[in-house]
Amino acid sequence: MSSPSPEDVPQRPEPEPSSSNKKKKKRKWLHQEASIQALTRAGHGALQAGRNHEALTNFQKAFLLASKAPQTRDTPVLQACAFNLGAAYVETGDPARGLELLLQAQPEEKAQGRRHGDQCFNVALAYHALGELPQALAWYHRAVGHYQPQGDQGEAWAKMGACYQALGQPELAAHCLQEASRAYVQERQPRAAALALGAAAGCMLKSGRHRVGEVVQMLEKSRRLAETSAEKTLLGHLYNDLGLGYSKLQLFPLAVEAFLQALPLCSVPGEQATVLRNLGMAHNALGNYQEAQEFHQKAADLHGSVGQRWEQGRSFGSLAFALSQLGDHKAARDNYLHALQAARDSGDMKGQWQACEGLGAAAARLGQYDQAVKYYKEALAQCQKEPDSVRERLVAKLADAVRTHLAQVGLVQTHTLISAPGRSQAPGGANQVEATSAKTGSSTAGAQHR
Numbered sequence: 001m002s003s004p005s006p007e008d009v010p011q012r013p014e015p016e017p018s019s020s021n022k023k024k025k026k027r028k029w030l031h032q033e034a035s036i037q038a039l040t041r042a043g044h045g046a047l048q049a050g051r052n053h054e055a056l057t058n059f060q061k062a063f064l065l066a067s068k069a070p071q072t073r074d075t076p077v078l079q080a081c082a083f084n085l086g087a088a089y090v091e092t093g094d095p096a097r098g099l100e101l102l103l104q105a106q107p108e109e110k111a112q113g114r115r116h117g118d119q120c121f122n123v124a125l126a127y128h129a130l131g132e133l134p135q136a137l138a139w140y141h142r143a144v145g146h147y148q149p150q151g152d153q154g155e156a157w158a159k160m161g162a163c164y165q166a167l168g169q170p171e172l173a174a175h176c177l178q179e180a181s182r183a184y185v186q187e188r189q190p191r192a193a194a195l196a197l198g199a200a201a202g203c204m205l206k207s208g209r210h211r212v213g214e215v216v217q218m219l220e221k222s223r224r225l226a227e228t229s230a231e232k233t234l235l236g237h238l239y240n241d242l243g244l245g246y247s248k249l250q251l252f253p254l255a256v257e258a259f260l261q262a263l264p265l266c267s268v269p270g271e272q273a274t275v276l277r278n279l280g281m282a283h284n285a286l287g288n289y290q291e292a293q294e295f296h297q298k299a300a301d302l303h304g305s306v307g308q309r310w311e312q313g314r315s316f317g318s319l320a321f322a323l324s325q326l327g328d329h330k331a332a333r334d335n336y337l338h339a340l341q342a343a344r345d346s347g348d349m350k351g352q353w354q355a356c357e358g359l360g361a362a363a364a365r366l367g368q369y370d371q372a373v374k375y376y377k378e379a380l381a382q383c384q385k386e387p388d389s390v391r392e393r394l395v396a397k398l399a400d401a402v403r404t405h406l407a408q409v410g411l412v413q414t415h416t417l418i419s420a421p422g423r424s425q426a427p428g429g430a431n432q433v434e435a436t437s438a439k440t441g442s443s444t445a446g447a448q449h450r
Contacts, residue, residue: 036062036077040084052092059085063101079105087122095129102126117146121156133163154183158196165203174203185225191235194225198241205248212249219245223258236265240275247282255282270311273302277315284322292322300338313342313351320358324365333362353382360397369405376401 086101124139157180239262343351
């Protein structure tokens with residue numbers, strides 16, 4: 001809900017010349033008008049204090065009084081009450097009822113000024129919440145037109161960016177987010193401007209129409225804006241997003257730097273754990289497995305302390321991968337087992353087959369090929385919805401493990417192979433098991449947003 005302006009407080013219409021009867025009606029109306037204005041002020045005060053349901057109650061009472069009073073029917077007073085109540089309904093999670101009242105407030109297409117901008121913006125919010133994105137975009141555009149002379153455009157542009165992202169149009173989203181950033185700079189909101197630019201960089205990456213240098217330039221501009229903000233305790237999210245952007249560009253040293261900046265700015269354990277895990281992922285990608293191990297262990301502990309079982313499982317998987325690269329295959333196996341149990345507990349199907357693949361690789365490294373066969377089969381059974389390349393990789397690993405296991409027990413010659421029905425046989429060899437051990441968590445795609 002947009003910030004209230006003085007015009008949102010209903011104003012009394014001019015009284016008519018009165019007789020004795022009219023004087024009584026006038027006194028009654030003056031009392032009602034005072035009540036409406038008091039309720040409206042109380043509603044705005046509660047809204048600004050974050051007491052949304054209290055605000056809703058006050059706006060409901062004001063609207064009811066204005067609806068019953070003959071003097072206020074079809075007047076700006078009733079329209080203002082309808083606007084306030086409608087915006088409050090949107091804010092408290094009832095956009096359908098809110099939209100009906102907001103449209104009753106009759107936003108004027110040709111009118112200008114912040115109040116009319118607020119009306120259009122709240123109508124857009126209601127359509128947005130209802131998932132009617134083209135309608136929401138049209139009203140956000142109207143709000144920007146009303147706000148232009150006075151500013152206040154930043155949030156409207158940012159909301160349009162969100163709509164275009166949801167519609168699968170990242171290029172238009174990037175444009176809107178850059179406009180939002182410019183507006184926020186004019187409104188002296190550097191943190192919001194930095195966040196908008198960071199989001200714009202992500203959309204530019206997704207669109208595939210921009211060179212790496214352009215995206216890096218956008219990320220660096222976002223960083224510079226962030227450093228001018230006085231809200232240092234609120235910047236952890238921004239620096240984490242910057243790190244994710246650099247990771248997608250495979251600029252892992254810059255990603256590490258951004259994640260390290262984010263870490264001391266996050267005070268909530270779950271947020272700290274996310275940044276620690278992202279740091280571990282970046283170090284995995286750089287081949288700094290000792291550092292990665294330490295970050296993933298801390299992340300797993302923190303995620304567990306706040307009951308984030310899904311995230312904890314992914315951290316165990318990434319920790320196990322780092323340990324496998326350090327040659328500690330027993331510890332890797334133990335952590336893949338932890339990852340598998342956490343994935344089962346949280347219903348994480350992808351985490352389950354990734355952990356099984358890692359367990360298969362660890363077992364093969366330890367010479368336990370019967371266990372490797374067991375886990376590769378389990379991984380293959382659980383990844384049926386994954387791309388063909390995943391299944392083909394697992395079939396090849398399973399083939400190597402079966403061949404080696406059978407050779408160990410002396411049942412057949414070492415050249416015996418199996419292949420997937422209807423598929424060409426993957427190249428085998430015992431070294432393939434070692435060269436393609438499960439890289440659970442090694443890709444930056446697993447990095448998390450908070």
